[in-house]
Amino acid sequence: MAGPSEIFRPDLLAGRVAIVTGGGTNLGRQATAELLACGAQVVIAGRREEVLAATADELGEGCSYVSGDVRERADADRIVGGALDRHGRLDVLVNNAGGQYFVPAEAIAAKGWRAVMRLNVEGTMTMTHAVAEAAWLGRPGAGGTVINVTVSPHHGMPAMAHTGAARAAVEALTAELAERWREDGVALVAAAIGRFDTESLRKYPEIVVRQAARSVPLQRLGRMQEFAWLVAFLASPVGHGLSGTTVTLDGAADNWWGAWPPELIADDEGTVPTEARRAEPPA
Numbered sequence: 001m002a003g004p005s006e007i008f009r010p011d012l013l014a015g016r017v018a019i020v021t022g023g024g025t026n027l028g029r030q031a032t033a034e035l036l037a038c039g040a041q042v043v044i045a046g047r048r049e050e051v052l053a054a055t056a057d058e059l060g061e062g063c064s065y066v067s068g069d070v071r072e073r074a075d076a077d078r079i080v081g082g083a084l085d086r087h088g089r090l091d092v093l094v095n096n097a098g099g100q101y102f103v104p105a106e107a108i109a110a111k112g113w114r115a116v117m118r119l120n121v122e123g124t125m126t127m128t129h130a131v132a133e134a135a136w137l138g139r140p141g142a143g144g145t146v147i148n149v150t151v152s153p154h155h156g157m158p159a160m161a162h163t164g165a166a167r168a169a170v171e172a173l174t175a176e177l178a179e180r181w182r183e184d185g186v187a188l189v190a191a192a193i194g195r196f197d198t199e200s201l202r203k204y205p206e207i208v209v210r211q212a213a214r215s216v217p218l219q220r221l222g223r224m225q226e227f228a229w230l231v232a233f234l235a236s237p238v239g240h241g242l243s244g245t246t247v248t249l250d251g252a253a254d255n256w257w258g259a260w261p262p263e264l265i266a267d268d269e270g271t272v273p274t275e276a277r278r279a280e281p282p283a
């Protein structure tokens, strides 16, 4: 059962209906719990029916699922059709399904590049079009919000060139479609997220997982609940005011290239020296 929200009103999203792709696991599941806590009804989607069924069962009333592959238009239409049949409306799409594997740029095989593009860019586009065409475009008074999960930092990701390119494409599409579909009442926002404390992060090489928090200025991994709060916030009416933008939740990883303190200038205690003040203020 999804408990009450720690920060939002229980009726913030009352009467709203959301689809969360990848909603059966980790960040998607936590976001689903928060949307439910804010009064929304949520249809979660993913390829593994048993995973979705377990999550829907655990989160309880208001949560249901449709299994399918976001890369296939027929599946996307089935997911959207299932949500509309059940609830008669759609207000929010969270394109959370996504991912990549950890590999130096020069070792990315063409097939792997295509797999990452297909999942993150095409999967996002396919679901977005399926929802917009079935529920929003050309329907006066309708409309809704698309939340596209992307990845921060934007200044380059070690061993993730394929996902950096894919997520940049999604952010560009977010801006483009926000302009194209504005008059249909459709808002699109990208949520560029950093390094989160999830089971999914643990598939990466051990040293990457161990050092991930150190590489963030905030010196800790993001918490799944923080992601879930951001999703609920963007799903609220304020999402329309942010349409076309990318909101970053990354512990400031976008601002800094390395670990703090930077090893090259830290002393043995790990302290970075500060500049001495001038003895006298300038005349």
Ligand SMILES: CCCCCCCCC/C=C/C(=O)SCCNC(=O)CCNC(=O)[C@H](O)C(C)(C)COP(=O)(O)OP(=O)(O)OC[C@H]1O[C@@H](n2cnc3c(N)ncnc32)[C@H](O)[C@@H]1OP(=O)(O)O
Residues within 6 Å of the ligand: 098, 099, 100, 101, 102, 103, 109, 110, 111, 112, 113, 115, 116, 119, 151, 158, 194, 195, 200, 201, 204, 208, 211, 212, 215
């Ligand atoms: C300092 C701190 C910094 C810290 C840095 C850490 C920051 C982390 C930030 C982000 C974290 C997350 O996103 S965590 C969330 C992670 N979750 C996920 O990634 C789940 C979704 N991912 C996937 O489904 C897969 O990874 C993905 C490849 C994208 C799609 O799968 P598909 O089934 O379509 O593709 P597959 O059949 O598996 O693979 C297709 C091809 O891809 C390539 N390929 C796939 N996996 C491969 C691998 N491990 N190594 C090499 N190559 C691989 C091969 O060419 C494969 O072809 P063959 O050789 O013929 O098989």
Ligand SMILES: NC(=O)C1=CN([C@@H]2O[C@H](COP(=O)(O)OP(=O)(O)OC[C@H]3O[C@@H](n4cnc5c(N)ncnc54)[C@H](OP(=O)(O)O)[C@@H]3O)[C@@H](O)[C@H]2O)C=CC1
Residues within 6 Å of the ligand: 021, 022, 023, 024, 025, 026, 027, 028, 045, 046, 047, 048, 049, 051, 068, 069, 070, 071, 096, 097, 098, 099, 100, 119, 123, 149, 150, 151, 152, 193, 194, 195, 196, 197, 198, 200, 201
């Ligand atoms: N964890 C982290 O630190 C970070 C995560 N992210 C991003 O956040 C999002 C969620 O990640 P997270 O929860 O950590 O990882 P997960 O691996 O748990 O999430 C991926 C989800 O997407 C679903 N999925 C994958 N491929 C498809 C597909 N083709 N069709 C439908 N569903 C699919 C998976 O279910 P199934 O396999 O059953 O289909 C799974 O539920 C991803 O986009 C990820 O890249 C970004 C930055 C950092």
